[in-house]
Amino acid sequence: MPGGRVIAPSILAADYARLGAEVAEAEAAGAEWFQLDVMDGHFVPNLTIGLPVLESLRAVTDAFLDVHLMIDNPGEFLEPFAAAGADMITVHQEASAHLHGDLHRIRELGCHAGVALNPATPAETLSEVLGYVDLVLVMTVNPGFGGQKFIGEAVPKISTVLRMAADRGIAPPVIQVDGGIDPTSAPVCAAAGASSFVAGSSVFRWAPGIAANMAALRSSLAVHV
Numbered sequence: 001m002p003g004g005r006v007i008a009p010s011i012l013a014a015d016y017a018r019l020g021a022e023v024a025e026a027e028a029a030g031a032e033w034f035q036l037d038v039m040d041g042h043f044v045p046n047l048t049i050g051l052p053v054l055e056s057l058r059a060v061t062d063a064f065l066d067v068h069l070m071i072d073n074p075g076e077f078l079e080p081f082a083a084a085g086a087d088m089i090t091v092h093q094e095a096s097a098h099l100h101g102d103l104h105r106i107r108e109l110g111c112h113a114g115v116a117l118n119p120a121t122p123a124e125t126l127s128e129v130l131g132y133v134d135l136v137l138v139m140t141v142n143p144g145f146g147g148q149k150f151i152g153e154a155v156p157k158i159s160t161v162l163r164m165a166a167d168r169g170i171a172p173p174v175i176q177v178d179g180g181i182d183p184t185s186a187p188v189c190a191a192a193g194a195s196s197f198v199a200g201s202s203v204f205r206w207a208p209g210i211a212a213n214m215a216a217l218r219s220s221l222a223v224h225v
Contacts, residue, residue: 001088001112001134001174002064006196007217008033009210010178011057012048013146013200019053020060022204029214033064035178035198037143038081040071043095044144051084058085068116068178070143071095075102082109090114090137093125103132114176118143119151123160131170135196136161140189141179146200150180158192183220190221197221 009031014022023034034057039048057065067086069077074091075098081089089106093115096102106113115126116137126136138157141148158175165172176196177189186197203213 002032004195005190005221006033007031007203007214007221008035008066008176008196008198009203009214010035010037010146010198010200011053011204012037013204015204019057022210023057023061023063025210026203026214027061027063029211030218031063031203031214033066033196034061035066035068036086037068038071039144042072043092044070046144051080054081054084054086064088066090066114068114068137069095070116073097075105078102078105078109082106082111086111088112088114088135090116090135092116092118092143093121094118100129100132103129107132116143116178117157119154123157123164126161127164130161130165130168130173133173135174135176137176137178137198138189138194139179140177140181140185143179147205148180150182150185152185152188155189155192158189158194162193181217183216186217187220 009026039046041047064087066088067081068090089111103113112134114135115133140154175194177194178198181197181199182202
């Protein structure tokens with residue numbers, strides 16, 4: 001897993017007619033980590049990519065591929081996504097009926113294990129599994145669609161998770177934020193302890209383009225924190 005503060009472009013916002021080219025452009029601008037948002041139309045009100053897109057990207061990039069499963073019954077799909085080339089699989093606390101078991105299984109499959117929290121889910125719900133995760137994803141929008149407004153009330157969960165890990169004497173997980181991340185919101189999250197910043201629209205859709213957008217995000221993290 002890439003270390004330090006990492007910008008992880010979300011391909012949810014990419015142009016799918018040019019997906020390979022846009023991923024290559026983001027890599028040329030310094031991206032080492034990409035997030036793939038998998039949505040089922042049940043857990044979240046949207047349908048997005050699946051295994052074929054992951055397999056296609058794995059064939060053309062050596063970047064860290066982070067699969068965010070926003071689906072019901074995620075445990076049923078861990079093996080296929082691991083086999084398709086995921087480096088990390090993140091499941092939702094709210095969707096996993098057997099969260100402890102799913103996290104163990106992700107690691108058994110050779111992937112990093114992540115767990116995500118929706119904006120209204122307290123950080124304390126992870127108290128029994130913090131020792132089994134590599135990453136905690138704090139959602140800063142309600143999952144399902146890109147381009148939403150950043151929910152600042154979710155930010156305190158970042159420090160809560162880190163404090164819980166310290167209180168238990170375990171290594172702190174990477175804290176990832178996702179939703180409305182841009183040069184204004186990213187430094188706020190970094191100041192609270194986040195180190196992985198999922199950015200979709202602010203990388204792929206904003207003018208003046210991918211390279212300049214990546215540079216602006218990187219500059220905001222370096223200068224304002």
